[in-house]
Amino acid sequence: MNDEELLTAAAKGDAAAVRDALQAGASLEARDGRGRTALLLAAAADHVETAEVLVKAGADPDARDHRGDSAFLVTGMTGGVAMLRALLPARPDPSQANRDGDVALIPACERGHAGYVRAVLETGVEVDHANRHGRTGLLEAITAGDGSRPYREIVELLIGAGADVNRADRDGVPPLRHALDRGQREIADLLRAAGAR
Known part of the structure; x- marks a missing residue:
């Protein structure tokens, strides 16, 4: 009991x-x-x-x-x-992943939890970890996000933590192409400034 x-x-x-x-x-x-x-x-x-x-x-x-x-x-x-x-x-x-292959960073990026992303990056979580769909936190912030301020902040945090801005998803589409396709111009500018192609 x-x-x-x-x-x-x-x-x-x-x-x-x-x-x-x-x-x-x-x-x-x-x-x-x-x-x-x-x-x-x-x-x-x-x-x-x-x-x-x-x-x-x-x-x-x-x-x-x-x-x-x-x-x-x-x-x-x-x-x-x-x-x-x-x-x-x-x-x-911090390397533990769920059934979708997500480490804690990835759903936070997907959902726009910028404050959490800032905090979890301090735990040593792998910034470029890709889930079973081939998506990193950076790719999720762009593909699941709307380009609004929380998502822009997340992209800045990930870039600052050394995220690979050219790492493509499993279909070969890189972050910059996803941002441009979605009209996320400010995020595209952040990516370009970090060397994205």
Whole structure:
């Protein structure tokens, strides 16, 4: 019963109840029916204080659920900078990839989470990692984005982190061509200034 109480409390963001469940003997790495740990549940709902309690207790930020997601990976989807920072003391593996081959950087680029991209680049995540579709964070920021300010900021951050501005997708289309095809002129200018062809 303690395990169930722990998972429920984590999903709700009830840090005090999480502490109580752990003190009562709940397993730190207990999983729900979908393979999610308490830390993954807390991270997915952006319950930072709860995650901090679990990290301090030694929870694994890289434990995967049935879909291949982990607490660290899910922060790339939510864009939670505070959650990312809460997980760092647990030393998550920035090279871990989800079922689509995405490291945490890639969904953040796709969704326009510029603040998160800035933070996750400090973890040592590979800036040119390509997913199963052959797309890097830079390609996702262009193809999934609309050229608006958050996406321009992401492109600038990636260029500043040394992203290969000429790395094409698996169809051989480079970032500059994608930007031009989508009318993203300011992003195209950023790419050209960084040596894109």
